[in-house]
Amino acid sequence: MSNLSVVAAEPRSIRLSPKDNVVVAVDEIEKGKLAAGGIAANARVTRGHKMAVAPIAVGQPVLKFGQIIGFATEEIAPGDWVHEHNTSMGEFDRDYEFAAGAKNDEVLPVEARATFQGYRRANGKSGTRNYIGILTSVNCSASVARFMAEAVTKSGILAQYPNIDGIIPFVHGTGCGMAAKGEGFDILKRTQWGYATNPNLAGVLLVGLGCEVFQISRMKELYNIVESDTFRTMTIQDTGGTRKTIEAGVAAIKEMLPKANDVRRETISASELILALQCGGSDGYSGITANPALGAAVDLLVKHGGTGILSETPEIYGAEHLLTRRAVNREVGEKLVSRIKWWEEYAARNGGEMNNNPSPGNKAGGLTTILEKSLGAAAKGGTTNLTAVYEYAEPVTAKGFVFMDTPGYDPVSATGQVAGGANILCFTTGRGSAYGCKPTPSIKLATNTPMYQRMVEDMDINCGDILDGVTVQEKGQEIFELILRVASGEQSKSEQLGYGDNEFVPWQIGATM
Amino acid sequence: MSNLSVVAAEPRSIRLSPKDNVVVAVDEIEKGKLAAGGIAANARVTRGHKMAVAPIAVGQPVLKFGQIIGFATEEIAPGDWVHEHNTSMGEFDRDYEFAAGAKNDEVLPVEARATFQGYRRANGKSGTRNYIGILTSVNCSASVARFMAEAVTKSGILAQYPNIDGIIPFVHGTGCGMAAKGEGFDILKRTQWGYATNPNLAGVLLVGLGCEVFQISRMKELYNIVESDTFRTMTIQDTGGTRKTIEAGVAAIKEMLPKANDVRRETISASELILALQCGGSDGYSGITANPALGAAVDLLVKHGGTGILSETPEIYGAEHLLTRRAVNREVGEKLVSRIKWWEEYAARNGGEMNNNPSPGNKAGGLTTILEKSLGAAAKGGTTNLTAVYEYAEPVTAKGFVFMDTPGYDPVSATGQVAGGANILCFTTGRGSAYGCKPTPSIKLATNTPMYQRMVEDMDINCGDILDGVTVQEKGQEIFELILRVASGEQSKSEQLGYGDNEFVPWQIGATM
Numbered sequence A, B: 001m002s003n004l005s006v007v008a009a010e011p012r013s014i015r016l017s018p019k020d021n022v023v024v025a026v027d028e029i030e031k032g033k034l035a036a037g038g039i040a041a042n043a044r045v046t047r048g049h050k051m052a053v054a055p056i057a058v059g060q061p062v063l064k065f066g067q068i069i070g071f072a073t074e075e076i077a078p079g080d081w082v083h084e085h086n087t088s089m090g091e092f093d094r095d096y097e098f099a100a101g102a103k104n105d106e107v108l109p110v111e112a113r114a115t116f117q118g119y120r121r122a123n124g125k126s127g128t129r130n131y132i133g134i135l136t137s138v139n140c141s142a143s144v145a146r147f148m149a150e151a152v153t154k155s156g157i158l159a160q161y162p163n164i165d166g167i168i169p170f171v172h173g174t175g176c177g178m179a180a181k182g183e184g185f186d187i188l189k190r191t192q193w194g195y196a197t198n199p200n201l202a203g204v205l206l207v208g209l210g211c212e213v214f215q216i217s218r219m220k221e222l223y224n225i226v227e228s229d230t231f232r233t234m235t236i237q238d239t240g241g242t243r244k245t246i247e248a249g250v251a252a253i254k255e256m257l258p259k260a261n262d263v264r265r266e267t268i269s270a271s272e273l274i275l276a277l278q279c280g281g282s283d284g285y286s287g288i289t290a291n292p293a294l295g296a297a298v299d300l301l302v303k304h305g306g307t308g309i310l311s312e313t314p315e316i317y318g319a320e321h322l323l324t325r326r327a328v329n330r331e332v333g334e335k336l337v338s339r340i341k342w343w344e345e346y347a348a349r350n351g352g353e354m355n356n357n358p359s360p361g362n363k364a365g366g367l368t369t370i371l372e373k374s375l376g377a378a379a380k381g382g383t384t385n386l387t388a389v390y391e392y393a394e395p396v397t398a399k400g401f402v403f404m405d406t407p408g409y410d411p412v413s414a415t416g417q418v419a420g421g422a423n424i425l426c427f428t429t430g431r432g433s434a435y436g437c438k439p440t441p442s443i444k445l446a447t448n449t450p451m452y453q454r455m456v457e458d459m460d461i462n463c464g465d466i467l468d469g470v471t472v473q474e475k476g477q478e479i480f481e482l483i484l485r486v487a488s489g490e491q492s493k494s495e496q497l498g499y500g501d502n503e504f505v506p507w508q509i510g511a512t513m
């Protein structure tokens, strides 16, 4: 076993990165006890709190997750309890230090990269699944979309087209009673078009009512959409009502089937994977098991040339400095800061405020600074440079570690990422989220063993064993390997259970009129 | 044929109420031509514009829909074209005149009231349908709810329980990533509880994930909910994952079936009907055919002791004076005004504004004042006193004509009304909405004959024939009779088509975090 991560003998502790100068106590470490591989504790360190494993001079950074969570305000010796009394944010939060921490991330040469078995699309993108999607411009066409999907599926015709994974009705609650321009409209527009072009869809039917604010004709114009044998649109009003529209939709989909089925998985570089990162139902273990392990997997994916998308802006709020430091350049960092400012206005105009300071409860649990708290969420993103920042549902084109601005609410956040082109998704959960997605397979990572065992049919990987000695790096490797297998067609647990037909939830901004 | 409504000989015109001193031109009326039963036009009156059919002295009201749309600014003679040049709002818009127009509406004695065949519930409410509902606290339990409904339905067990209309999964996109208090939370809370207690549901299972903001335990506490053989709750996290939760949910529903089936339709007074009023996909005919006809039906329903709920606040904005005049008392009127002010703030904080003034296009089409424009929408509410004003999803307990504050967006508006207890719904449409609802049957009223013919499978009644001589009162009677038949079990078109499993859309207010 490596010297990283847990020292399994009691009292257990975790070192989250080889760079760290602190460990996190998994069991309480009594004063004088040897912990973290033989360091005597100079004070009692309770569960979730930090103990120094190296000397830290005044003003020097305290490192957890391989990243700065604060600075020593007095000399810290190995074995010292590290918390508010000897650590603070210092001046760190007053400076974005754009790109100050950017480095030359190692990316393997093309021939050394891992591969998966995926679908090469005509536009050069790569898919991990092969669905046909029925998009809806408005809630008013939701039922018709479901009836179409049901009719095609029940007809049995899909048996003749074994390469098609299914028909997905993407229904939602918006599309009308909204402003016909502005950020709410733009978000819906990008989301719809992002789904329409996600490489996991082989064909798309977009169905509307006809009189809705979100006009299909306008969207076609905006994106120069030309109807083809794998892209069709219709409205209930033009087609003459519900039954005729269902018939026309079923016919349109049946026409798509031969072409949609005419695909074969081929060997594709892992650099074509666009991995959406999610967490939901977090617990006290999220930041020390599943999130860092997923971060290690992202570091691997980036090394193999791929892309990882961190999101959930409210959860990294207050620690944006850590991401701006990692930005490849000032422009990328500034784009993140502008989104942070947007969120402050968004919260304010809705009568709330952004507030991510460690609460008294957080502090009692061992979180010393806002940086440390947000790093627990941001740990999913690993440690490489931040190469790009995207608004909600913008197409993700950069390689490496990127950020997309989304709410923290899981289905809304993931919808933005899938619209951005994510073809695979990893979701950490402590309480036990059952989230599944279509068309993008979702891999579920449990933060703790008891929940994993209780919900084993929903969870793909148990990261709780990091508390028992599995290293974060080992777990990251395990996750990376499962990503490649699921990308190649192995079903994730949520796919086996059939999730994904109810989780398309575009972010709604603005008044519902 | 009565002297009301259309004079079928060309040029056709419509008198919308026996009280009106103007008619609306259906065909262009040339100067000098006889129209409206023999009155010579003193000027050309184009389609949609108004011609006087009685003298109107300076300062006297111009009446359309039986209501004031403005005041004569010069002497108006029969045959005169009535528009901006001789009519204005005057001082009318500066005074709410609370209850100034309230009157003693005729309500038939109990023994003279119409009846329907409905379900008498233990709490005294009356249902028109007999469903079991699966409510979801959050999007994260949406798939599980659908799987449960599907499993029960596919099992074939419902064949043993012929009095049950089906299992409805009420799924939606919210319930987390929201503030745990405030108006957004309150709205969701009222909506959920309103559905849970709608008399068209015989049993309810409420299923959550477990860690969401909208906590089931909190809701149970708020409403003193006790679990019973027809009300059960569960969460995926407590139950141990997706499969176990589906099993437990299916078992819980199966346990409800015998009791839910043990009902019989009985004769119930029309005074127990709570009719939701909706319009969507409006056109130039909405305000002169289907909406006034529905208003006539509401007047009948109110006469028989029942309740009609007008909503869609943005569409009556600017003409709230007409409703405050009809208020039974100042308090009811003031509640409406406070909601109007709320909307102004809501629009402003979302970067928009309320604006319902007749546009140049509206004016060219014949709409003279904002009152007239909004009356086209408000005409659905008939002419009786406004007896109560409700916030979104509040329980509707008053009899007579009431208002519930909702957006104009159909599914969101109707969701509030059904949460308020509506057990029947009428929906006017010009462009051709296909809206259907569960658990509350939706009756669709076409504003024009061409659309009715094109979408006859979706439309229950054609109000377009008002342009051909059917009176508004006759059409109102036809609608009222269909309301009674559908309330008694006759399926509306949207029920025949299977609508209603995708139209539960609670109003979301506030930031998605």
Ligand SMILES: [Ca+2]
Pocket (backbone or CB within 6 Å): A093, A094, A318, A319
């Ligand atoms: Ca700061």
Ligand SMILES: [Ca+2]
Pocket (backbone or CB within 6 Å): A278, A279, A280, A281, A282, A312, A315, A377, A408
């Ligand atoms: Ca999270």
Ligand SMILES: [Ca+2]
Pocket (backbone or CB within 6 Å): A278, A279, A280, A281, A312, A408, A409, A410, A413
């Ligand atoms: Ca989340």
Ligand SMILES: [Ca+2]
Pocket (backbone or CB within 6 Å): B278, B279, B280, B281, B282, B312, B315, B377, B408
């Ligand atoms: Ca309307």
Ligand SMILES: [Ca+2]
Pocket (backbone or CB within 6 Å): B278, B279, B280, B281, B312, B408, B409, B410, B413
């Ligand atoms: Ca409407």
